[in-house]
Structure formats: structure tokens, C-alpha cells
Amino acid sequence: MEIVKNLKLGDFELFFLRDGSFWLDGGGYFGIVPKVIWQKLLYVDELNRVKLNINPMLVKTGKHNVLIDPGMGNKYSDKLKKVFRMEYQPSIEQSLAEIGMNPDDIDIVVATHLHFDHVGACTRYDSSGKVVPTFRNAIHYTQKGEWENAIHPNERTKGTYFLENYVPLMEAGLVKIVEGNVEIVPGVSVEVTGGHTEHHQIIFAKSEEEIAVYFGGIVSAVTHLKIPYTMGFDLYPVEVMEKRKELYQRAIEGKWLVCLEHDPKNRAGYFEFDGKNYQFNKKVG
Numbered sequence: 226m227e228i229v230k231n232l233k234l235g236d237f238e239l240f241f242l243r244d245g246s247f248w249l250d251g252g253g254y255f256g257i258v259p260k261v262i263w264q265k266l267l268y269v270d271e272l273n274r275v276k277l278n279i280n281p282m283l284v285k286t287g288k289h290n291v292l293i294d295p296g297m298g299n300k301y302s303d304k305l306k307k308v309f310r311m312e313y314q315p316s317i318e319q320s321l322a323e324i325g326m327n328p329d330d331i332d333i334v335v336a337t338h339l340h341f342d343h344v345g346a347c348t349r350y351d352s353s354g355k356v357v358p359t360f361r362n363a364i365h366y367t368q369k370g371e372w373e374n375a376i377h378p379n380e381r382t383k384g385t386y387f388l389e390n391y392v393p394l395m396e397a398g399l400v401k402i403v404e405g406n407v408e409i410v411p412g413v414s415v416e417v418t419g420g421h422t423e424h425h426q427i428i429f430a431k432s433e434e435e436i437a438v439y440f441g442g443i444v445s446a447v448t449h450l451k452i453p454y455t456m457g458f459d460l461y462p463v464e465v466m467e468k469r470k471e472l473y474q475r476a477i478e479g480k481w482l483v484c485l486e487h488d489p490k491n492r493a494g495y496f497e498f499d500g501k502n503y504q505f506n507k508k509v510g
């Protein structure tokens with residue numbers, strides 16, 4: 226099965242990977258949008274859930290192999306696996322194997338935020354059942370505020386922040402905390418947006434004037450393109466709306482290749498405005 230697709234971005238090469246899928250309550254996914262409207266957009270299972278793929282992205286700059294939002298991994302309890310109908314095929318390891326790589330080849334990991342479906346794959350069980358880093362040669366970059374919120378989840382966020390996904394990385398000396406908008410390695414940078422979480426960031430790859438951006442929780446699928454179609458899981462939905470207005474415009478003007486973290490059919494494409502609505506012109510399915 227061909228899992229991975231790739232594109233050139235200037236001197237860089239982008240790889241669109243997979244790390245399984247899960248099914249999320251449709252009400253939680255579509256927030257204030259009534260089901261009579263959103264159910265026309267996608268398949269809904271018998272427990273009112275909709276399917277979200279997990280679409281990590283790899284940027285090969287020539288000097289670095291930068292993995293963005295590695296995915297959810299498979300360390301979950303049977304109960305959680307059932308609640309979220311988690312499916313582990315194809316995994317991030319299988320995706321990397323398809324392009325002749327393995328987790329040891331990754332030297333940089335950058336996460337938009339630390340929710341389990343984005344960084345669960347950063348740790349795994351070893352043969353003795355101990356939780357260990359998956360990408361043991363990689364420095365893992367996170368925003369300071371995101372880290373602090375993730376290690377002290379509150380009553381609302383504790384269903385999404387699981388310490389075993391990132392604390393073992395800190396213990397292994399593999400975490401680098403950054404603050405604000407910074408360049409991680411030449412051509413790869415982060416910009417703090419807030420919205421989905423307080424310190425959520427988006428990730429840019431830029432080479433030879435060509436730009437790709439990983440939008441994370443700002444907009445995760447084409448079904449969420451409309452400005453008010455925010456998630457119940459967004460901590461600051463009004464901020465998401467304001468950021469979308471700004472970023473959609475910049476994406477069109479800058480001809481950004483936009484990568485969508487959860488869309489089962491659209492992993493990357495270009496924004497367009499038809500005078501009335503924003504459209505997504507698919508480049509990678």
C-alpha cells in the first residue's frame with residue numbers, strides 16, 4: 226500500500242505521512258454547528274462519531290529531518306481505544322519505512338501542541354513495558370506555555386493531555402522549550418497562534434520563496450473551512466476564528482501550501498476565495 230506522498234518545496238522535500246486514525250464525537254468536532262447541517266458533509270457512525278485521519282508531515286531540508294506532529298501512537302487503554310475507535314494502521318513507523326527511514330533518522334520533532342493525537346507517537350512501550358522515546362535522536366520543540374499547561378492539565382484538558390506522551394522526553398533530555406515565533410532550523414519556523422490551545426503554534430517550511438505551513442488545530446479538515454466551524458475541543462474558539470481570517474488571507478497572498486492534520490482526503494492544498502466562500506484546492510490527497 227502506498228501511504229506516503231511527497232512534493233518538492235524549493236530545495237526541501239516534503240513527505241505526507243500517516244499515523245492511523247480515530248473517530249471523534251461529531252458534536253465535539255463541529256462545536257456550535259447543528260448536526261442537521263454537518264451530517265451532510267461526511268459519514269457518521271452508529272455512535273455519532275466521524276473519522277479523523279492523522280497526517281504527520283516530514284520536512285527533509287538536506288541537513289535535517291524535521292517531523293511535524295508525529296501522531297497519536299498506540300499506548301492507550303482498551304477503554305480509550307474503544308471510545309475513540311482508534312486504528313493504528315498505517316503507523317508513523319510504517320510510513321517512515323515506506324520511504325526507507327526509521328525513527329532514529331529523525332533529528333527534529335516539532336509539535337503544534339501537545340494533545341494526544343499529535344504527540345502520543347513521541348513515546349512508546351519498550352519490550353519491558355517501560356515508556357521510552359520513539360525518536361531517541363531527536364530534539365523535540367515545544368512552546369513554553371504549551372508545556373506548562375500540558376504538565377498541569379485542568380479538569381477540562383486532562384482528557385487530551387497525557388503526561389506519558391512527553392514527560393519521558395524531558396527526562397531523557399530530548400525537549401527544547403522555545404518562547405514565541407522562532408526559527409527551529411534554517412527554513413523551518415514556528416508562529417504562535419493560540420486558539421485551539423492557549424499557546425498553539427503553526428509550523429512553516431520555506432525554501433527558495435516557496436512556503437508550506439502546517440495549520441494544526443487552526444483548521445484540521447476541509448469540512449471545517451468555514452470561519453465559525455470550530456471544534457468543541459478548541460479552548461478559545463473566538464481566537465480560532467480571528468486567526469483563520471488572518472491566516473487564510475496570508476495563505477492566499479503568499480500561495481502557501483497548507484497541510485491539514487486530520488483530513489482523510491486532503492492532506493495538503495491551496496486556499497482560494499471565490500468571492501463568497503473559501504475553497505481548498507487539493508494538491509495531496
Ligand SMILES: [Zn+2]
Pocket residue numbers: 338340421442
Ligand atoms: Zn488538539
